[in-house]
Amino acid sequence: MSASCNVVVLISGSGSNLQALINSQSEGNPARIRAVIANRADAFGLTRAQGAGIPTAVLDHKAFAGREAFDAALMQAIDAHAPDLVLLAGFMRILTPGFVRHYQGRLLNIHPSLLPRHKGLDTHRRALEAGDEEHGCSVHFVTEELDGGPVAIQASLAIKPGDNIDELTHRVHAAEHQIYPLAMRWFAEGRLRLAEQGAMLDGTILPASGYQIRI
Numbered sequence: 001m002s003a004s005c006n007v008v009v010l011i012s013g014s015g016s017n018l019q020a021l022i023n024s025q026s027e028g029n030p031a032r033i034r035a036v037i038a039n040r041a042d043a044f045g046l047t048r049a050q051g052a053g054i055p056t057a058v059l060d061h062k063a064f065a066g067r068e069a070f071d072a073a074l075m076q077a078i079d080a081h082a083p084d085l086v087l088l089a090g091f092m093r094i095l096t097p098g099f100v101r102h103y104q105g106r107l108l109n110i111h112p113s114l115l116p117r118h119k120g121l122d123t124h125r126r127a128l129e130a131g132d133e134e135h136g137c138s139v140h141f142v143t144e145e146l147d148g149g150p151v152a153i154q155a156s157l158a159i160k161p162g163d164n165i166d167e168l169t170h171r172v173h174a175a176e177h178q179i180y181p182l183a184m185r186w187f188a189e190g191r192l193r194l195a196e197q198g199a200m201l202d203g204t205i206l207p208a209s210g211y212q213i214r215i
Contacts, residue, residue: 005188010091015045017089024181031188105194119147139183150199151210
């Protein structure tokens with residue numbers, strides 16, 4: 001592995017997780033964000049990246065004939081930066097199997113639930129309606145199964161009596177901002193890897209729920 005780990009981040013919106021990733025780049029952290037790519041020109045995360053001196057690009061998915069054409073162009077844009085790691089940070093696109101295979105083992109996503117519970121959208125409302133006692137977020141390797149890849153790290157928090165969606169969303173966001181930079185750093189340091197049996201940290205296969213942090 002080179003002294004630095006080239007990272008490309010994909011976004012669609014405000015980029016709060018991107019900001020946490022940017023802030024985590026420091027002396028001793030080999031992860032370096034080389035580019036931020038968005039599928040929406042109005043994504044505020046682009047402004048965050050530009051403020052940090054990180055190159056940006058916009059690929060509007062509506063300008064392409066279909067998913068395959070968009071993903072092919074996206075791969076070309078990503079690969080121009082020779083990435084060791086690609087991070088999905090609120091990138092609201094379902095990726096084609098060809099894209100996922102191309103980056104197998106070096107493609108991570110953050111999801112706002114304790115996977116495998118509440119895959120998909122609207123996770124905070126669903127956790128409250130299900131009467132869950134805890135909720136949280138997961139960083140996982142991306143596979144062809146939506147939100148189904150091996151989990152690297154989870155942060156869990158208790159759902160308090162009277163919690164509403166806004167409060168829960170805010171608390172889970174804060175947890176995301178802790179664990180995503182940690183996962184990026186672990187990968188950049190060569191500690192986190194995808195093995196046939198699942199996610200591996202420091203040479204040991206992690207449990208299905210990944211490395212656990214309680215908040």
